[in-house]
Amino acid sequence: MLSFAALAARPEFTVAAVTCRNDHKGWSATESPDDFRVVLVRRGRFRRRTGGVCADIEPTTAYLGVPGEEEQFAHPAGGDVCTAISLSPALWRELAGDAPGVTTSTVYVDARLDLAHRRFLAAARTGDIDYAAAERLMDLTGRVVARVAAGPTPVGGVTRGSARALVAAARDVIGAGHPAASGLLPLAALLGVSPYRLSRAFTQELGVPLTRYRNRVRVARALDRLEAGETRLAVLAADLGFSDQAHLCRTVRDHVGSTPTALRRLLRGSAPNQPNQPTQPNQPT
Incomplete structure (x- = not known):
């Protein structure tokens, strides 16, 4: 069973805390979302399969999903709590530019990325979605995009x-x-x-x-x-x-x-x- 609690929502992005209480070890039915999304785990773990490749998603491993990508999930270790970020195509282009795609859908969450995630959650709790939360969200997603984009992105340095x-x-x-x-x-x-x-x-x-x-x-x-x-x-x-x-x-x-x-x-x-x-x-x- 999934439950969603909205953390921030604007036309360009939505962020939700997702709690999953499933404990099924088998793969779910195939899903094909139509958005760009970044999912980071706060507690627990689950498995994701896309393109025939399986990945364990837990607090040190996030995933990036792209529109039309077929994916399945399994929860052999019980439930989990995640932060799910959905980006509009326009906002994705502003972050990723003309990069032809992504090199990988799995992102290693080092301590700096973990801190960026936590700082976003703290900013969202202030209620200042348009500045404090949006600025922290750009930092968080920009870090993810820079790691997986298959080419130069607009999130590089500023002279x-x-x-x-x-x-x-x-x-x-x-x-x-x-x-x-x-x-x-x-x-x-x-x-x-x-x-x-x-x-x-x-x-x-x-x-x-x-x-x-x-x-x-x-x-x-x-x-x-x-x-x-x-x-x-x-x-x-x-x-x-x-x-x-x-x-x-x-x-x-x-x-x-x-x-x-x-x-x-x-x-x-x-x-x-x-x-x-x-x-x-x-x-x-």
Whole structure:
């Protein structure tokens, strides 16, 4: 029996936590999905067969599936818990470019790739799907694509000069509040680059991820509103594109060390205490 719990979903990608409780040792019926997908195991193991080749899939081995590929599964050791990532053909092309195919469907998950997987899961839990989760997803899938693509891909290095120009253009778009700045993928599309390359350029040029830079801009706007006396934190969160009030509070506290409520008092200033009036001496009667 399979169960799915959505972790992140956008038109370009979907990510789900998949729990399998099957314990059948034989092969399942043949499946032929129509998407590009990366599957990483968090717990347990299973077997996958495609093109007559069998592979054991467990926490140190992931697999990459391509559209139309026939595959079967077996679970001789019991169930498993996986992260299943589905990519649209357009997003796959942005990551893989014109590479003619893949050299292998099995990917060794070293400690760095394992950490990239865990960092994506942590980012997805924040609720910031369009930046934090999307940026971590591009890092994770970009690493996988670079290992299996049968040729050069757009996820290679970014030169210093191109990074500087790309970051400058992205900062202009974010600063202007352009609708494309609502997420990593639409921002990259507006600038005509892969989201992976845009993310890498920010880290290379500014030393901080794109997500943190964008949040820095939003925190400044939040401080402006708080300084002006804004008390409706839910409205403020919605206006600035946070997923909810809690997301706003976490982000502001992460950047400046205080909650929005405390910052509003700090920026507005408290009314000074009135000094005590001196006591008049008793007058003789």
